[in-house]
Amino acid sequence: MCSSHNQLVPKVATIKKITEETSSGDVKTFYVEFDKPEERAEFKNMPGQCAMISVLGVGESMISITSSPTRPDPLEFSIKKMGKVTSKLHDMSVGSKIGIRGPYGNNFPVDEWRGKDLVFIGGGIGLAPLRSVINYCIDKKENYGSISIIYGSRSPADLCFKEELFDNWPNLEGVEVHLTVDKVEEGERWDKSVGFVPQYLEQISPSPNNSIAITCGPPIMIKYVLESLEKMKFEDEQIITTLELKMQCGVGYCGRCNIGDKYVCIDGPVFSYKQIKEMPQEF
Ligand SMILES: Cc1cc2nc3c(=O)[nH]c(=O)nc-3n(C[C@H](O)[C@H](O)[C@H](O)COP(=O)(O)OP(=O)(O)OC[C@H]3O[C@@H](n4cnc5c(N)ncnc54)[C@H](O)[C@@H]3O)c2cc1C
Numbered sequence: 001m002c003s004s005h006n007q008l009v010p011k012v013a014t015i016k017k018i019t020e021e022t023s024s025g026d027v028k029t030f031y032v033e034f035d036k037p038e039e040r041a042e043f044k045n046m047p048g049q050c051a052m053i054s055v056l057g058v059g060e061s062m063i064s065i066t067s068s069p070t071r072p073d074p075l076e077f078s079i080k081k082m083g084k085v086t087s088k089l090h091d092m093s094v095g096s097k098i099g100i101r102g103p104y105g106n107n108f109p110v111d112e113w114r115g116k117d118l119v120f121i122g123g124g125i126g127l128a129p130l131r132s133v134i135n136y137c138i139d140k141k142e143n144y145g146s147i148s149i150i151y152g153s154r155s156p157a158d159l160c161f162k163e164e165l166f167d168n169w170p171n172l173e174g175v176e177v178h179l180t181v182d183k184v185e186e187g188e189r190w191d192k193s194v195g196f197v198p199q200y201l202e203q204i205s206p207s208p209n210n211s212i213a214i215t216c217g218p219p220i221m222i223k224y225v226l227e228s229l230e231k232m233k234f235e236d237e238q239i240i241t242t243l244e245l246k247m248q249c250g251v252g253y254c255g256r257c258n259i260g261d262k263y264v265c266i267d268g269p270v271f272s273y274k275q276i277k278e279m280p281q282e283f
């Protein structure tokens with residue numbers, strides 16, 4: 001339950017920069033700073049956590065913090081245009097004010113992963129929460145083994161975070177990036193894989209030995225990625241995912257996001273496959 005009503009009060013922040021991730025413009029990354037530096041100091045986030053982003057007079061949406069706490073300022077949120085709040089955010093410009101409350105939820109168990117090889121499997125905007133933990137593990141690379149990033153989108157134009165995918169991550173020692181797209185239009189340049197993420201994962205076939213697989217993406221992709229990982233002999237405890245249920249309060253108050261006795265906003269959004277299998281399966 002909510003420990004303090006202060007948790008529900010949005011803090012004012014200013015948009016400092018906006019970048020378009022996809023060529024259709026449906027995903028934008030917002031770089032934001034709290035107006036009061038002391039409020040930034042109080043906002044202590046870990047990879048995998050989220051925040052409620054509010055637009056005055058419109059409403060609030062839960063959004064993953066895509067920047068790593070190892071690179072604290074500005075805070076970054078990558079947002080797909082879906083409905084009223086996210087569309088209004090997409091209409092905003094540098095200098096616009098938004099509200100932020102959080103950070104909410106649990107985080108990826110990065111301390112438990114020390115010494116392990118990490119396999120990140122993402123699809124579409126699902127790379128947003130993974131990007132935070134990928135950059136966190138890269139910045140603390142001495143704690144981890146190899147890092148593999150397997151990522152797919154509908155088309156080359158829909159890949160998010162292109163600079164990191166093509167220029168930054170593949171040039172780092174011990175980091176591999178594998179990219180695939182569902183389809184390529186005639187005349188479009190693409191020299192990497194074509195096909196769905198789960199099949200591509202099986203082709204790459206990372207070893208389950210001393211590994212952790214972390215996945216986030218559209219529900220249908222996650223479903224088949226989990227099946228592929230099982231086929232590849234990953235144990236349930238070695239598989240971690242994040243759930244995106246509709247949320248309202250974000251602090252275990254409204255009952256909007258419960259699955260059985262779990263509230264995704266406070267017990268999640270990060271769960272192991274073992275925990276997911278123990279939940280009622282109607283969600
Ligand atoms: C833990 C968590 C982390 C998230 N992280 C991100 C992120 O990093 N970037 C991002 O772009 N989005 C993220 N989302 C999804 C985001 O919260 C919703 O897309 C957003 O709230 C939609 O708000 P809206 O007012 O624009 O749309 P609405 O007008 O409320 O809805 C528009 C459409 O989107 C659907 N929708 C609304 N919420 C969700 C949801 N949670 N899941 C699936 N469909 C939904 C509605 O059913 C409707 O069809 C996250 C959600 C959760 C719960």
Ligand code: FES
Pocket residue numbers: 246247248249250251252253254255256257258263264265266
């Ligand atoms: S969003 Fe209100 S209880 Fe989780």
